[in-house]
Amino acid sequence: MTTHVTVLDPTETGARSSSTELVLPPADLNGVRLGLLDNGKPNSDRFLSLLAERFSADDAVLSRTLRKPSIGRLAPVPLVEELVEACDLVVTGVGDCAGCCSCSVQDGIAVERRGVPTVVIVTTEFLTTARIASTAAGVPDYPFTVIDHPLGSLTPSQLAQRADVAMAQIRARLAAR
Amino acid sequence: MLRSSEPMTLSSARIELSDDTAVAEFFLQHGWTDGLPIVAPTPQLVSAFVSAVGLEPAEVLGQIPEQNRSITVEKLAVNAVMAGCRPEYMSLLVATVRALTRTPFNLHSTTVSGATAPLLIVSGPVVTTVGLNSGFSVFGPGHHANATIGRAVRLLLQNVCGGLPGLIDKSTLGHPGKFSYCIAESQLHNPWAPAHSDRGVAAAGSAVTVFSGEAPIFARNDWAEAPEPILATIADAMLPSHFTGGGVVVVLGPLHAAAMARSGMSKADVRQSLFQRARRSLSDLRSAGRVSGEPQADDDTTYRTVVPAADDILVVVAGGHLYGYSAVVPSWVGGHESLAVTEGLDEEELARCVIEPPTPTAQEVS
Secondary structure, three states, X not given: OOOOEEEEOOOOOOOOOOOOOOOOOOOOOOOOEEEEEEOOOXXXXXXXXXXXXXXXXXXXXXXXXXXXXXXXXXXXXXXXXXXXXXXXXXXXXXXXXXXXXXXXXXXXXHHHHOOOOEEEEEEHHHHHHHHHXXXXXXXXXXXXXXXXXXXXXXXXHHHHHHHHHHHHHHHXXXXXX | OOOXXXXXXXXXXXXXXOOHHHHHHHHHHOOOOOOOOOOOOOHHHHHHHHHOOOOOOOOEEEEEHHHOEEEEHHHHHHHXXXXXXXHHXXXXXXXXXXXXXXHXXXXXXXXXXXXXXXXXXXXXXXXXXXXXXXXXXXXXXXXXXXXHHHHHHHHHHHHHOOOOEOOOEOOOOOOHHHOOOEEEOOOOOOOOOXXXXXXXXXXXXXXXXXXEEOOOEEEEOOOOOOHHHHHXXXXXXXXXXXXXXXXXXXXXXXXXXXXXXXXXXXXXXHHHHHHHHOEEEHHHHHHOOOOOOOOOOOOOOOEEEXXXXXXXXXXXXXXXXXXXXXXXXXXXXXXXXXXXXXXXXXXXXXXXXXXXXXOXXXXXXX
């Protein structure tokens, strides 16, 4: 029997040693050019479109609605650059599965790194996944917008309800900036 | 007995514990294992495993951009030690990590989402030199190389690739292959060229193919001499696939492969025949909601095949030669978003993958 053992940690967290600073979001949505980055999950497009209606009610202008070519991979750089060029605020989501959630978080932070503030939408069940992903990207305290899980099987009226919840969180975040 | 190798700079955090029991408990509590006991990854053992591939410990074998993570030789070695591997398996594991981290495989999403595990299919002379089982109970226990190489991949997925069950990997059901999922192609019973020769590696070479696979579905046909009823049986077992593109693995048992070869079928003929049989009508698919839209008049006579093309059926020959079984391994639900990747071993890697003297396999012993 060994009385003393030295062993090595088998894990790799991917956590960045340097943190990424978030861009301050606009205090007022009036005239803000809005971009949507749909990850392609069922109902994400409908949810984001309902959310955009609520942004419009606050006088934001929908500038781009883009859909990722692949749910479970990072957004291609040209897509990110188009959003950064054309928008003052970008919404990504909806992260309602482990594969897509990490990617939507990383996409949002890629937009932030290029100087445009973001809103990343995830569902309650994947907030832990989102937090691990944002920590790996150097933003451990990213202010996620969280809606109830699930999303894919919701009716239009349930989706509208989720969009109201999300918009209330976004308005509170902007007011508190 | 491994000698303490030359000083090597290892960057993993060191943990001091009182004894082996404390190590087992510490690793279990931290979610660093598959639930089974592990071999303690001491710096001495990890150094020996790194030395076995002749690479620097910090060398990056592959990356997972979606997680901002890299897989280094050192982390692979730590997890291979824990899994109970022999150092001679390391070069095969290095090739496996290269394959897993190629973009078409989509390691991130297949690891954290859905009930698949990377199925490793090893083919060529390395199967014999490293002591892999390609015969009886090929998906089952009893063989050190299959058990521990597959397990090393599992531990690597948990500890380095985000696949922590329940925390990030929220697969509904998982499957038994998520403990270990490593088979080898039979050189003895394969009537055709090896699997890797269909996938860009020279027939005489050795390779590992990775495929994001659900649990195997068995296709038993012990009564037919002619290939047609056997092919129909296997095609039935292909139908639970997701119809989302991508590929499917068909492991032909030796008796089934022999029946096909006897009748003069090439491997391409087998693929083509399965492709023509493994299909469902649109009305079938629509009844399960797999296709959207309004029913059409010709739904009963319009068919979709489980994969887009015959070449998407990956045919491997393996298993015991006493009963008429084959197996189908359906792909990840994302279908076309994860493709099989084959990685050849170079001459040096092959030379490092030699166990001497050869370990007798259970079937040789019995």
